[in-house]
Amino acid sequence: VLPPPAPDALAGRTLLICGANGGLGEAVTRACARAGAQVVLIGRRLPKLTRLYDAILADGARDPALYPMDFSGATPEDYDTMAQALERECGRLDGIVHCAAEFKGLTSLENMPLEDWFTGLHVNLNAPFLLTRACLPLLRQREDARVLFLLDDARRTSRAFWGSYGVAKQALRGLVSILHAELANSPVRVHGVEPGPMRTALRSRAYFAENPGDIPPPEAYAPACLALLGPQGMGVSEAFVTLQATHPAQPRGLGLATFTH
Numbered sequence: 467v468l469p470p471p472a473p474d475a476l477a478g479r480t481l482l483i484c485g486a487n488g489g490l491g492e493a494v495t496r497a498c499a500r501a502g503a504q505v506v507l508i509g510r511r512l513p514k515l516t517r518l519y520d521a522i523l524a525d526g527a528r529d530p531a532l533y534p535m536d537f538s539g540a541t542p543e544d545y546d547t548m549a550q551a552l553e554r555e556c557g558r559l560d561g562i563v564h565c566a567a568e569f570k571g572l573t574s575l576e577n578m579p580l581e582d583w584f585t586g587l588h589v590n591l592n593a594p595f596l597l598t599r600a601c602l603p604l605l606r607q608r609e610d611a612r613v614l615f616l617l618d619d620a621r622r623t624s625r626a627f628w629g630s631y632g633v634a635k636q637a638l639r640g641l642v643s644i645l646h647a648e649l650a651n652s653p654v655r656v657h658g659v660e661p662g663p664m665r666t667a668l669r670s671r672a673y674f675a676e677n678p679g680d681i682p683p684p685e686a687y688a689p690a691c692l693a694l695l696g697p698q699g700m701g702v703s704e705a706f707v708t709l710q711a712t713h714p715a716q717p718r719g720l721g722l723a724t725f726t727h
Contacts, residue, residue: 471689475696477502480556484537484597485566487514489666490616493688494563499527501692504556508548508566510536531555537566537593538585545600552604559604561612561695564594571671572627586630591637598645605654612695615642617660617706628672639706646705657694657702661687661709686711 481498485491486507499505499522509515512534522530533548552559568589570582598613605611615638623632642658649656663669665681690709694702 471501471693471696471698473500474502475692475698479560479695480504480506480552480558481561481563481695482506482508482552482559482601483563483565484508484594485564487511487518489565489567489668490661490664490684490687490691491563491565492518493684494565494691495530496522496525496527497685497688497692498695499530500525501696502528503560503695504528504531506531506533506552506556508533508535510534510538537589538568540593540596542596542600545596548597549600549604552601558608559601559611560608561614562598562601562605563614563616563691563695564597565616566593567616567631567668569629569631569668569671573629574627575629578629583630587634590631590634591641594638595641602654606652609653610697610700611654612699613645613654613656614691614694615656615658617642617658619660643705655699655702656705658706659691659694659709660706662711664711682711 476498479502481503483491483495483498483505486495486505487509491509495505495507495518505522507515507518507530512532515532515534519530519532533551535544535548566589568586573582575583594615605613617639618635620636620639622628623635625632639658642656646656661684663681664687665678665683669681670678687709689712693699694707
């Protein structure tokens, strides 16, 4: 369990948030910006990024940077170009949060359109690998850089009808494990973070019959991610971290973090 972070816990840090304009991505982005970070927002829809930009300014945080990018069609060269732009415009990179996801709904592998299969694998697995790989030289320049990969409940997504999303999320655990081991002696810490159920558009496509009011919002898990990205995260060495939601009465407080090996 991590203690509450200071209000300016991320001051001076530059963080890249993938999938910044939806679900946990937006919640983490705003929490990090309020904590003093320079946030770089990646998403495929510029209007949504612009609205998030305005919300961050309304929070009184520093100006974010926008980098529109569609992972479904991006090439390895596109990620290299993005990393070069980050170095040129920001001069540093202290962390990456991978929240982008592709999930159209439950369907059998037999009936899933092949385009959805390949897109799901690319956005949910290949894209976070390629982006992290392109940014590693920048991350290595910092003393305590972090990379967070958003995971999903393996007991749930390994069942029938979860399609390429479920397959990719299983493989992402393997990527986290290997990358965590390979970077163990570097200044870059890698964590796979698994929140509990949260009220997102993605979840509604799988659990359309449940009452959304019974599910915590993404904001309940953002503070724990913030803690992992700041100085407090230096004491966390585990590859996989399970997040608990904050109490609804304390939406900006620190979420509890329990660690699993």
